[in-house]
Amino acid sequence: MRTTRRSTLIALGGTITLSTTAGCLGGSGSGSFPSDCDGTEVETVDSLPRPALGPEDAAVTVDVFEDFACGHCATFTNDVYPQIESTYIEPGDVRYRYFDYPIPVDENWSWRAASAARAVQDRTDAETFFSFAKGIYEEQARLGEDGYQFIREVANDHDVDGCTIAAAADQEAYRGVVEADRQTGDSRGVPGTPAVFVDGTLLENYEWDTVSAAIDAQLE
Numbered sequence: 123m124r125t126t127r128r129s130t131l132i133a134l135g136g137t138i139t140l141s142t143t144a145g146c147l148g149g150s151g152s153g154s155f156p157s158d159c160d161g162t163e164v165e166t167v168d169s170l171p172r173p174a175l176g177p178e179d180a181a182v183t184v185d186v187f188e189d190f191a192c193g194h195c196a197t198f199t200n201d202v203y204p205q206i207e208s209t210y211i212e213p214g215d216v217r218y219r220y221f222d223y224p225i226p227v228d229e230n231w232s233w234r235a236a237s238a239a240r241a242v243q244d245r246t247d248a249e250t251f252f253s254f255a256k257g258i259y260e261e262q263a264r265l266g267e268d269g270y271q272f273i274r275e276v277a278n279d280h281d282v283d284g285c286t287i288a289a290a291a292d293q294e295a296y297r298g299v300v301e302a303d304r305q306t307g308d309s310r311g312v313p314g315t316p317a318v319f320v321d322g323t324l325l326e327n328y329e330w331d332t333v334s335a336a337i338d339a340q341l342e
Contacts, residue, residue, distance in 0.1 A: 145194040145314035145317065146194050146195065146227045153272075156285065156288060158285070159274070162285045162286060163289065164290045166296075167244060167299060168298030168302075169298070170299050172220070173219070175248060176216050176217040177214050177217060180215060182216045183320075183321055184216050184219070184318065184320055184333075185318075186220055186316055187222075187223035187312045187316060188223060190224075190239070191226065191235065191266075192225070192227045192232075192315045193262065194328070195259065196259040197328075199256055202329070203256070215337070222240075222299075222304065224300060224304060225315060227315075228266065233297065234291040234292065235258055235265060235269070236300045237290050237291050237294045238273045239251060239258070240300065241282075241287050241295060242254045242277060242287060245282055250280055250282075253280060254280050270292065273287055273291055318333055320337055320340060321340050
């Protein structure tokens with residue numbers, strides 16, 4: 123994973139029981155677009171490779187559906203994902219794949235932050251995408267306060283032009299990519315975010331003990 127300057131729903135016979143940790147279910151602020159970025163245009167993109175970490179032939183695949191404005195997703199990314207990364211991704215046991223699933227929790231930033239992250243991916247690589255995403259989740263509240271400036275700063279911290287990424291958010295240049303992920307989540311029965319699948323099975327919640335137990339069971 124690139125260093126920047128900034129620093130389990132188990133399927134129950136087809137029935138999913140949501141606990142208080144199951145995640146975000148919906149809702150709906152944001153700051154002005156930076157005036158010195160006015161005029162920045164970003165080409166519309168409708169298809170990108172799946173952001174993924176770990177070997178393609180890993181024994182276990184973990185798919186996670188998230189909404190950038192979802193507080194539960196921030197908890198998962200900040201607290202649980204690092205444990206998945208160190209315990210399973212880095213040793214090569216897991217292929218970890220990210221899917222956008224704007225519920226939307228916030229009518230603006232659920233979509234705009236997703237476009238920003240995909241713009242970063244398009245200009246760099248999967249590792250930088252995940253690092254950028256974590257940077258957003260670490261100070262998620264800023265999306266509703268000064269979202270464009272916040273996204274610009276995090277992009278600059280990853281050596282990506284901040285005005286371009288802020289413009290990608292404003293213009294929702296990657297909306298087609300994000301909508302395709304949303305449709306995938308709908309088809310897979312995502313009930314809220316974050317939704318974690320281990321080898322295709324939707325987990326009961328996103329807590330570390332649930333996720334690790336599900337992965338370990340597949341590795342046995």
